[in-house]
Amino acid sequence: MAIVAETNRFSKTSRTVLAWLVGLLFFFPIFWMILTSFKTDAVAVKPEFLFSFTPTLDNYINMTENYDYWRFAANSVITSVFATIFTLVVGIPSAYAMAFNPSRRTKDVLMWMLSTKMLPAAAVLYPMTFLTKNFLGIFDTHFLLILVLSLINLPIVVWMLFTYFKEIPREIIEAGKMDGVSTWGEVREILIPLAWGGIASTALLCFIFCWNEAYWTVRLTTTEAATLSKLIEGNRAPEGLFFGRLSAVSAAAVGPIIVLGWFCQKQLVQGLTFGAVK
Amino acid sequence: MSKRKLARLLQTPAVLLLLVWMLVPLSMTLYFSFIRYVLNNLRRPEWTTPALSNWRGFGNYEFVLDAKDFWFAVQNSLFIVGSILFLTVTLGVLIAILINRAFPGRGIVRVLLISPFFVMPAVNAVLWINMILDPVLGLQGIAIGGINDLITLLKDAPLVGWFFSLWPTLEPISFRATQTSAYAVIIMVTWQWTPFAVLIFMTSLQSEDQQQKEAAVLDGAGAWSQFRFLTLPHLGRPIAIVVMIQAIFHLSLYAEIEIVSRGNGNKNLPYLIGEFANNNIGAASATGIFAVILANIVAIFLLRMIGKTLMD
Numbered sequence: 001m002a003i004v005a006e007t008n009r010f011s012k013t014s015r016t017v018l019a020w021l022v023g024l025l026f027f028f029p030i031f032w033m034i035l036t037s038f039k040t041d042a043v044a045v046k047p048e049f050l051f052s053f054t055p056t057l058d059n060y061i062n063m064t065e066n067y068d069y070w071r072f073a074a075n076s077v078i079t080s081v082f083a084t085i086f087t088l089v090v091g092i093p094s095a096y097a098m099a100f101n102p103s104r105r106t107k108d109v110l111m112w113m114l115s116t117k118m119l120p121a122a123a124v125l126y127p128m129t130f131l132t133k134n135f136l137g138i139f140d141t142h143f144l145l146i147l148v149l150s151l152i153n154l155p156i157v158v159w160m161l162f163t164y165f166k167e168i169p170r171e172i173i174e175a176g177k178m179d180g181v182s183t184w185g186e187v188r189e190i191l192i193p194l195a196w197g198g199i200a201s202t203a204l205l206c207f208i209f210c211w212n213e214a215y216w217t218v219r220l221t222t223t224e225a226a227t228l229s230k231l232i233e234g235n236r237a238p239e240g241l242f243f244g245r246l247s248a249v250s251a252a253a254v255g256p257i258i259v260l261g262w263f264c265q266k267q268l269v270q271g272l273t274f275g276a277v278k
Numbered sequence: 279m280s281k282r283k284l285a286r287l288l289q290t291p292a293v294l295l296l297l298v299w300m301l302v303p304l305s306m307t308l309y310f311s312f313i314r315y316v317l318n319n320l321r322r323p324e325w326t327t328p329a330l331s332n333w334r335g336f337g338n339y340e341f342v343l344d345a346k347d348f349w350f351a352v353q354n355s356l357f358i359v360g361s362i363l364f365l366t367v368t369l370g371v372l373i374a375i376l377i378n379r380a381f382p383g384r385g386i387v388r389v390l391l392i393s394p395f396f397v398m399p400a401v402n403a404v405l406w407i408n409m410i411l412d413p414v415l416g417l418q419g420i421a422i423g424g425i426n427d428l429i430t431l432l433k434d435a436p437l438v439g440w441f442f443s444l445w446p447t448l449e450p451i452s453f454r455a456t457q458t459s460a461y462a463v464i465i466m467v468t469w470q471w472t473p474f475a476v477l478i479f480m481t482s483l484q485s486e487d488q489q490q491k492e493a494a495v496l497d498g499a500g501a502w503s504q505f506r507f508l509t510l511p512h513l514g515r516p517i518a519i520v521v522m523i524q525a526i527f528h529l530s531l532y533a534e535i536e537i538v539s540r541g542n543g544n545k546n547l548p549y550l551i552g553e554f555a556n557n558n559i560g561a562a563s564a565t566g567i568f569a570v571i572l573a574n575i576v577a578i579f580l581l582r583m584i585g586k587t588l589m590d
Contacts, residue, residue, distance in 0.1 A: 012381065015376065015379070015381060016381040016382060016383075018376060019376050019377045019381055019384070019387050020383065020387060022373055022376065022377075022387075022391070023377075023386070023387035023388075023390035023391050024390060026390060026391050026393070026394055026469065026472070026473065027390040027391070027393055027394075029394070029405055029406065029409075029410060029469065030393055030394065030397065032405075032409065032410070032417070033401075033405050033409065036409060045415045047420045047423065047424065050420070090291045090292050090295060091292060093288035093289070093291070093292075094288060094289045094291065094292035094293070096288060097284070097285035097286070097288035097289050098285075098289065100285075101281055101282065101284075101285035103282070103285070109289070109293065113292075113293075113296055114526070115574075115577050116296050116299065116300050117526050118525075118526055118529060118530075118573040118574070118576070118577045119300065119304070119570060119573065120529065120530045120547065120548050120551070120566065120569040120570065120573060121530055121532070121548070122530070122532060122547075122548035122549070122551040122552050122555075122566065122569070123303075123304075123307055123548075123551055123563070123565075123566025123567070123569050123570055124303030124304060124306075124307055124566065125551075125552070125555065126307075126310070126555050126559050126562060126563070127302070127303040127306035127307055127310070128303055130306070131302070131303075131306070150295075151295060151296065151299040154292060154295065154296060155296065158292060183284065208396060211398065212396075212397075212398035212399060214398060214399045214400045214532075214533040215530070215532050215533065218400075218533075228398070229398060229400050229533075232398070232400040232401055232404060233400055233533075233537075235404075243408065243409055243415070246404060246408065246409075247405075247409070250401040250404060250405060253398060253401055254396065254397045254398055254401050257396045257397075257398070258393050258396045258397070260396075261392065261393070261395070261396035262389050262392070262393070265388070265389070265392045265477065268477075
């Protein structure tokens with residue numbers, strides 16, 4: 001038995017070490033980006049200053065002064081927040097109806113919704129640009145971006161909400177009906193409190209996807225509604241002589257979302273599996 | 279109002295919005311794919327405005343099928359998506375098993391691990407291709423330079439010098455060539471999406487039947503057969519989910535391809551559409567229709583496979 005205990009202790013130690021190594025390895029690129037953001041462009045490419053250098057805030061100051069970071073960040077916040085709200089406003093009733101009043105076609109509708117996400121955006125880019133520029137005149141507006149971000153996230157949001165709502169025992173809703181609660185009352189008094197966690201994590205994931213979206217946000221904007229994705233696209237200096245600058249902009253663009261993600265990783269996982277994994 | 283009617287009414291906004299979002303651009307793409315439509319043509323200015331009189335029939339489709347890039351782009355799309363799926367699922371299962379049992383600092387390791395998933399794709403690409411994979415200035419270049427210096431130094435060392443003088447000088451790999459930049463894309467997307475797979479598999483492993491496992495140990499089952507006959511079947515459903523969600527996201531991969539391989543020949547279907555769309559809208563639209571068909575084949579295959587288990 002002593003031998004077993006010995007090997008167990010060994011395997012536990014090695015498992016711990018290995019797990020930490022894997023975690024650090026995956027985090028390393030982000031750490032590296034943050035570290036480089038405190039180096040000047042000249043120091044950032046010199047091997048002898050990999051870890052020993054005098055930290056400087058120049059890149060961040062430069063970023064806010066010359067790149068107008070706050071305007072891009074404000075646009076990211078505005079479009080992501082409103083797109084999330086709009087998606088939820090449209091998605092909640094729909095998911096509610098599907099979960100509590102399913103018909104034979106509910107499953108097909110859900111599948112169809114998900115399949116719209118598979119349409120390659122590039123295939124419809126030109127018509128979209130054409131329509132919004134020449135006919136509707138809403139190209140490069142917050143309104144357009146909010147609408148598009150909502151539409152591309154709506155299928156995932158409806159799916160997630162649907163799976164959360166389905167978890168709610170129907171008996172509770174039935175009992176409410178017996179007590180003569182109206183449909184609206186049913187939603188407000190029973191559904192929302194019970195599904196609050198699910199709605200919150202859906203909103204969060206939707207917000208993250210909106211924030212990170214890099215296809216439509218880059219192509220349907222020029223200056224007015226340009227978000228942080230656009231700022232990064234504009235700053236990807238091809239021959240990388242500006243690592244310091246690049247890192248600062250990148251870190252400032254992903255920082256808020258990473259921190260937000262840390263706080264709610266558990267709910268996110270649950271939501272993303274569409275309730276299929278418990 | 280009856281319950282049924284109300285339910286339908288509540289669904290209407292979402293369904294209607296998605297229907298418009300799908301049908302309007304799609305029908306325009308379909309229309310453009312059957313006419314001659316280019317943005318710039320000095321000799322045939324009538325082609326620069328979309329009109330039925332420029333009808334081309336299946337001409338655009340033939341043009342695209344004959345373009346040498348088309349089949350390459352299809353293959354490359356499937357290669358990139360397939361590789362990412364394989365790597366994320368394999369790594370995901372291994373890492374999930376590694377961190378499934380409690381160890382000191384598990385919470386912190388979890389937080390470190392999930393972080394890449396929240397990085398925006400544009401930043402991911404810029405970070406990897408410049409600061410990590412660049413053959414001269416990136417960490418790859420620095421690391422290989424360091425190893426080479428070390429070997430040169432050791433060549434003059436007594437006793438072991440002969441051994442190191444046999445070593446070749448290492449060459450850093452440039453990830454900007456056609457083939458290697460596809461690898462670069464695979465590496466960076468795998469880095470971003472493995473955490474997602476890990477977390478989902480871990481959630482699933484928590485619900486694995488421990489009694490069954492103990493019984494297996496008592497019956498003398500080794501670690502491998504426990505994994506093969508208990509853990510892997512248990513992970514079937516989460517693996518299906520991970521594959522489906524990733525397929526949805528990666529078939530339309532664009533930002534990474536664009537940033538890594540601007541103009542070096544590495545392309546997937548969405549990127550090829552973008553290239554055509556610089557001038558030839560007709561061809562871009564025809565390629566778009568092909569991309570829709572490809573996505574549908576994958577979608578039908580996946581949704582059939584996974585849809586059933588999801589609805590029960």
